[in-house]
Amino acid sequence: MKVEKISELTTNRLSIYLRCVNELLCDGTKTVSSEKLAKRFHLNSAQIRKDLACFGEFGVRGVGYYVEELRDHLQKILGLDREHRVAIVGAGRLGTALADYYGFNQTNFEVAALFDTDKGKIGNRLGNVEIFAIRDFAKIVKRENIDVVVIAVPAQYAQEVLEDASKAGIKAVMNFAPTPLKVEDDVKLKNVDLMISLESLSYFLATPDTPAGKS
């Protein structure tokens, strides 16, 4: 096991491995080699081994990995062995769509609060989740033990929301607003930029000789 800094590319792949391993578990598979895993899910076996080796020696030579054990390790590494409480800021279509996204409420991420500035929305509920005034952000974050914030507001308000989150002690933020945000060094900001993805598709369509491939 190497003690070095883990790249985000690696942790992203761990998420994928976890998903694959869960699928194997559903099939009733007990053990799996990196080679079999790679073949089935179109991955690279050396990379799987190397990624996993960053966190310990989970495999058994000659056998492979015990699927259930591997799942437990991956969940632990990714911090999915405990619940995360999510606040979504912006109760527009995107925010409300995210609030009952398959990912949430089916995993250890629980949407605990929505926020908006629209008085017509404040106080309403979306399923079990109440829509609060953004003014009460810090208070609710504390009361509801929120540790992850999703920014789903128009671009011009995103920076402000990020700063509110930072002030409230939030360390993990996912941003859907298509604008570059400045962030404190101790806050992890993950940008999800649909325009970039769309324009990447557009580039591909405009450039016939480019090899396609996933991403």
Place this chain on the structure above:
Amino acid sequence: MKVEKISELTTNRLSIYLRCVNELLCDGTKTVSSEKLAKRFHLNSAQIRKDLACFGEFGVRGVGYYVEELRDHLQKILGLDREHRVAIVGAGRLGTALADYYGFNQTNFEVAALFDTDKGKIGNRLGNVEIFAIRDFAKIVKRENIDVVVIAVPAQYAQEVLEDASKAGIKAVMNFAPTPLKVEDDVKLKNVDLMISLESLSYFLATPDTPAGKS
């Protein structure tokens, strides 16, 4: 100008440059140097020059880049000088949220059709956009000149939708379902995987000594 294959990292940055350049245009800026652009938007000037140089010599030594001209070049390169017609498959919350996303209808991407299997939804309209039966997919794609498909259905149906799209001649697909899809070599598939992003945040929270930083 180098003639080599362009990486997706490069084209993604072109999207960002375009966004920055548009902001400069709003400010009335006429010319900009790679250095000024880099300073203002927290980029690297050498990388900007290198990325741009892949596509031609757009700059003037001693001056920099003419902002308007640069915008036109970037739009052309990214294929944004012509309209793209988008179909969204899955008229659930996510699909409908995407249908009136800021990105669409404010740019050259026009949502031309929604698709669903739910008889209660088929025939309804969301703004100007009609919801069609997935059965009519190929027909509508042709009639509406659709060239980009967005998959916003539950994971278990995603592969099927992708294959329908491929059969209908679609070459650019954006997938929101959290599952790995197999795709023809000539189809560009762009995955937007919110679970991976969330789990990346979770990893960060679970690993206190990790430096944060954007992504």
Place this chain on the structure above:
DNA sequence: GAATACTTGTTACCTTTTTCACAAAACCGA
């Protein structure tokens, strides 16, 4: 018109990431 200041395009260098290859380890069948 020459000297100075500025900025690009590009090469060379450095860092990160991926892939390859194999010794070491564990299992299996006889």
Place this chain on the structure above:
DNA sequence: TCGGTTTTGTGAAAAAGGTAACAAGTATTC
């Protein structure tokens, strides 16, 4: 127990990506 097979973990090589440095242009000043 032993020889053969499988498969991991890892160091070394290769590929990809990012940064720095600078020669070659262009504009501006005096």
